[in-house]
Structure formats: structure tokens, C-alpha cells
Amino acid sequence: MSRTAIIAGQGALAPAVAAMLDDPVIAALDGFAPPLPHQSFRLERLVPFFDWLSEQGVERVTFAGAVRRPRLDPEAFDPRTASLVPRILGAMQSGDDAALREVIALFEEWGFTVVGTPEIAPDLVPAAGMLCGEPTAGDISDADCAARIVAGLGGLDIGQGAVVAQGLCLAVETLPGTAAMLDFVARHRDMRPRPNGPRGVFWKAPKPDQDRRIDLPSLGPDTVDEAARAGLAGIAWQAGGVILLDREQAVERARAAGVFLWAR
Incomplete structure (x- = not known):
């Protein structure tokens, strides 16, 4: 069964979106915990996180909530994510729009469909x-x-x-x-x-x-x-x-x- 993952940030948006979905997978960037149960992940281990999402049956991904740019630990990158270092670092050093477009591109390249809040929760x-x-x-x-x-x-x-x-x-x-x-x-x-x-x-x-x-x-x-x-x-x-x-x-x-x- 296809599932939707919420990449949740801080604030009230992630719980509001979660309430609109059946059996969502909820994940959050380490250090930016939302006010609901979730699986934490780090950008330095982004590819293993993509693998984990696939194992949960996730096909759609939506982003909900506030997140600031994390500090990256060069020694924490796993070998597969290390190949993405130039793109990740470039995104972190870009403006908000460019950084977010790169994040979307990475998820899409791993086969996930990225959808916005209006599609999932139009009443919001x-x-x-x-x-x-x-x-x-x-x-x-x-x-x-x-x-x-x-x-x-x-x-x-x-x-x-x-x-x-x-x-x-x-x-x-x-x-x-x-x-x-x-x-x-x-x-x-x-x-x-x-x-x-x-x-x-x-x-x-x-x-x-x-x-x-x-x-x-x-x-x-x-x-x-x-x-x-x-x-x-x-x-x-x-x-x-x-x-x-x-x-x-x-x-x-x-x-x-x-x-x-x-x-x-």
C-alpha cells in the first residue's frame, strides 16, 4: 500500500497535515523535532534515509513545518551520501528557493513524488x-x-x-x-x-x-x-x-x- 511521508518541522503545520492522512510516515531532521512521534534523520545520511522511506512503502513526500539550515558534520557522511556532498553543500550555501529546489530534486531522483500542502490539505x-x-x-x-x-x-x-x-x-x-x-x-x-x-x-x-x-x-x-x-x-x-x-x-x-x- 502506498504511503505518504511528512518531512515534519517545528510548529503546528505538521500535526495539521498528519490529521488529513491515513497512516502517514513522519520523519524530521535531527534537531528540529515536531510536536508528534517521528523518525529522526540527518542530511549526512540522506541516502540511507531514502532507503528507509522506501522500506516503509512511501511513494509521496510532503514537507510541513519550520526548519533552519543544519550544521553539517563532514565526518558523519556515509559513503553513498558522500557522493552528494557537493550538491548538499551547494544547497546549504544558496538562497532559500535554490536550496529547497535542490532538496525536492534529490527526493524526486530517488523516485518519490513531492506534493504540497494544498494537494493534501486544501482546507488549510x-x-x-x-x-x-x-x-x-x-x-x-x-x-x-x-x-x-x-x-x-x-x-x-x-x-x-x-x-x-x-x-x-x-x-x-x-x-x-x-x-x-x-x-x-x-x-x-x-x-x-x-x-x-x-x-x-x-x-x-x-x-x-x-x-x-x-x-x-x-x-x-x-x-x-x-x-x-x-x-x-x-x-x-x-x-x-x-x-x-x-x-x-x-x-x-x-x-x-x-x-x-x-x-x-
Whole structure:
């Protein structure tokens, strides 16, 4: 029987995806344990890990959750994985998109089909619509501006989010991630030129040319709380391109905080 393996990272996404599958194989990179039982593996022994997946009857692989680039131990490579050292090291030294494409290529070369979250759990990726609240004309303009910024940064492989208020970019998402960006905005709330003007919008979207089978941006209830603490009017994202975790809780918190949620 064909099985699907979840290469799980930290956070709530891997458990949410696992709940959508019958008898998934769950594995995680050593040092980045997800909050559910799993088999650990190391990049230095990637080929034996591929063998193990095949022994479990795995034909499809999906990636779910946050993982940082691991430190590699040159002495830990097994003889078969050693032949991949140039590719693995090259990927680790590349931008996020290039690194993830190389990871996908390696899995596919060993006969696995790599699938994205929208294919396995489409309910986690909202289609276009207003989930909560209503943006003002100023909010819509700020969302438009933030979307252009994120699209422009995509070619530089920097991040998947930006915050704009009153037409001014307050922050862009970089390596520290969404929470760090929104914390920065919260600590610099006085940067808005008009205290009573539009409060700002957080925009999230995949990079224009990224492979959407891996590293799809995600939001959840904690993101709503962080946006509220930053004093923002709402969160907008590219419909069909962003994962929304625990939708009911996210909407409930957004309503309580007066924050709109918009898949556009």
C-alpha cells in the first residue's frame, strides 16, 4: 500500500497535515523535532534515509513545518551520501528557493513524488474571501503597496511578508521570521506619520517564482495576536497561496481584536 511521508518541522503545520492522512510516515531532521512521534534523520545520511522511506512503502513526500539550515558534520557522511556532498553543500550555501529546489530534486531522483500542502490539505489554504472584518479604502491601498513590495523582494529571495501603513513600508520579513517583524512594528508604532490615519496591513504571499510544494507561507492564531499587538488594522494574503492554521481560532481572535482577515 502506498504511503505518504511528512518531512515534519517545528510548529503546528505538521500535526495539521498528519490529521488529513491515513497512516502517514513522519520523519524530521535531527534537531528540529515536531510536536508528534517521528523518525529522526540527518542530511549526512540522506541516502540511507531514502532507503528507509522506501522500506516503509512511501511513494509521496510532503514537507510541513519550520526548519533552519543544519550544521553539517563532514565526518558523519556515509559513503553513498558522500557522493552528494557537493550538491548538499551547494544547497546549504544558496538562497532559500535554490536550496529547497535542490532538496525536492534529490527526493524526486530517488523516485518519490513531492506534493504540497494544498494537494493534501486544501482546507488549510483559503480561497479568496473576507474571513473577518472589513478593510477601509486606506487599508486596501496599504495592502496593494505591501503586495508590490513582497513581489519585488521575491527575486532577491528575502522573505514572504511586509507591513505597510499609510503608504509607508514599516518592515519586511527577513530570516528571523514573521514574529520578529511584527515585534519590530509593535516597538515602532510611532513611525506612522498620522496617529489617527490607517493603522497598517500585514501582507503575506509566496515568492513569485517559488515552488509551492514546499515552504508555503503560513499564518495562524499567534500571527493574529502579534498583528494586534503591533496595532495593525488587518492581515491580508494571497488567496490560494498561504496556509491558515486553526482557522476558527484565528477568526475568533481577529474578531475580538478588531483585526480583519482577508484572502485576496
